[in-house]
Amino acid sequence: MEINKIYNENCLDTMAKMPDNFIDLTVTSPPYDNLREYKGYSFAFEEIAKELFRITKQGGVVVWVVGDATMNGSESGTSFKQALFFKEIGFNLHDTMIYQKVNYVPLTHNRYEQSFEFMFILSKGKPKTFNPIMIPCKQAGKVEKYGLERRQNHGSKHAMRLYDETEFKATKENKIAPNIFAYTLGREKTGHPAPFPEALANDHITTWSNEGDLVYDCFMGSGTVAKICVQTNRNYIGSEISEEYCKIIETRIKECGGLFFNSFETELSSEAGT
Numbered sequence: 001m002e003i004n005k006i007y008n009e010n011c012l013d014t015m016a017k018m019p020d021n022f023i024d025l026t027v028t029s030p031p032y033d034n035l036r037e038y039k040g041y042s043f044a045f046e047e048i049a050k051e052l053f054r055i056t057k058q059g060g061v062v063v064w065v066v067g068d069a070t071m072n073g074s075e076s077g078t079s080f081k082q083a084l085f086f087k088e089i090g091f092n093l094h095d096t097m098i099y100q101k102v103n104y105v106p107l108t109h110n111r112y113e114q115s116f117e118f119m120f121i122l123s124k125g126k127p128k129t130f131n132p133i134m135i136p137c138k139q140a141g142k143v144e145k146y147g148l149e150r151r152q153n154h155g156s157k158h159a160m161r162l163y164d165e166t167e168f169k170a171t172k173e174n175k176i177a178p179n180i181f182a183y184t185l186g187r188e189k190t191g192h193p194a195p196f197p198e199a200l201a202n203d204h205i206t207t208w209s210n211e212g213d214l215v216y217d218c219f220m221g222s223g224t225v226a227k228i229c230v231q232t233n234r235n236y237i238g239s240e241i242s243e244e245y246c247k248i249i250e251t252r253i254k255e256c257g258g259l260f261f262n263s264f265e266t267e268l269s270s271e272a273g274t
């Protein structure tokens with residue numbers, strides 16, 4: 001199976017070519033509910049989920065970015081059903097993260113404006129890679145007496161104990177970021193109706209994989225995951241069923257200096273030669 005390549009086909013066909021335990025990380029966003037029609041292409045969720053489990057290495061991760069449509073006055077709940085199905089087939093639901101849309105589109109209706117999607121972090125066993133984003137601690141350098149006291153007395157603030165000075169620790173400079181990530185939509189003018197913010201792809205690729213790892217996107221859309229892999233020295237494989245979107249991917253990868261060999265391009269050059 002060739003890597004650093006976009007396969008212009010159904011992702012089930014691409015995954016069928018992959019051996020078991022092959023991929024370090026998948027970052028993807030399915031065509032959820034009927035929010036967008038994506039040219040009528042269908043999407044067999046359960047089969048795809050099982051194949052993702054098979055091809056993911058032990059300790060590998062799938063980042064599944066998804067939201068729900070509202071139909072007949074009710075949210076579909078598809079995102080929850082999908083997360084629970086992933087658990088049923090063996091993935092750990094390692095973390096339910098939120099992708100907050102800073103510049104969400106205001107709609108007139110009888111509920112608060114929809115401004116987030118889920119980012120389910122699914123792992124095959126314990127994640128083998130975690131390079132967390134760190135943020136500064138507001139209390140950096142201050143002595144952590146109170147916290148220590150409560151912890152050592154099993155949470156009871158009334159229990160008393162004498163302390164040795166060496167037990168007092170200064171708060172660290174940095175801590176692990178919280179699991180709500182905020183992004184501004186629409187910075188990437190790709191021609192695709194729903195590209196990831198590049199920062200979202202970058203944050204997950206650098207968190208859950210290392211340089212040289214193999215990253216997959218089964219719904220590659222405009223190629224954001226491939227572009228970020230090129231920029232962060234990861235290998236990639238992508239599946240995208242639409243020929244039109246494959247052209248967008250080709251342009252984006254060329255622009256960022258990556259190699260691009262896709263089956264669609266091969267077809268085009270052979271046509272050009274006849």
Ligand SMILES: C[S@@+](CC[C@H](N)C(=O)[O-])C[C@H]1O[C@@H](n2cnc3c(N)ncnc32)[C@H](O)[C@@H]1O
Nearest residue numbers: 010011029038195196219220221222224240241
């Ligand atoms: C939500 S978009 C992905 C957008 C992508 N994350 C990006 O940054 O551009 C989903 C994509 O999946 C593609 N798609 C739908 N069903 C597919 C299938 N069975 N196999 C491969 N691609 C599929 C659609 O054409 C669409 O481009």
